Amino acid sequence: MYAASPHAAALPFRHIAPVALDIDAVLCDLLGSCRYSCAEYLGVPPEELFLGDNYYVPYEHPDPVLSARLAPVMLGMWTKERTILGAQPVDGGLALATAIADAGRLKSYITRRPPEVDFLTERWLRDHGFPLDGIELHHVGGTNACKSVTARVVGAELLIDDSVHEATSALANGMHVVMVAMPYNRAAAIELAATYGDRFHDAADNAAALAAVISEVRP
């Protein structure tokens, strides 16, 4: 059992929408941890790597030859035990998950990590104090899959995620979305707000995400 937060019995938390919660870049700084794994692979200091605009191959090196070496091995970098278990929590992520879970509204953690690392994902969540009791952990795979299909099955109406792909498909499937700001989702946030303004929240950080969740009050 996890310790109930001060929000446990407070309104309006009891009335927020049922939530599916992404893990990477929202709760877990896998990106930051991956930087060390990539640097180790290339044999360069981590400071030499910088974030580009490719969501799936995020790190680049000023030397294009070194950058080109990263792309084919990136999937292996994300799923290394050291990358996953060495990742730090994102600021405000624990408060976000705990507040929603305390309200009985956290239906699922939902991730695109491959199912093979399920045990590492669960261990990381447990090690960092994230609520797990009664909350499902789903791994969504395949290039055509989207999280919203699984999220709907578990009864979630609101997805919290940093991915433009997931936000867009969830909105198209009628869900409400809180998108946590990252460099790679800034341009899309403007378009999504213009198209789905009543169901889309662009959150600067996890504190803003929590405020947005609270604003999605259900009777």
Ligand SMILES: [Mg+2]
């Ligand atoms: Mg993510």
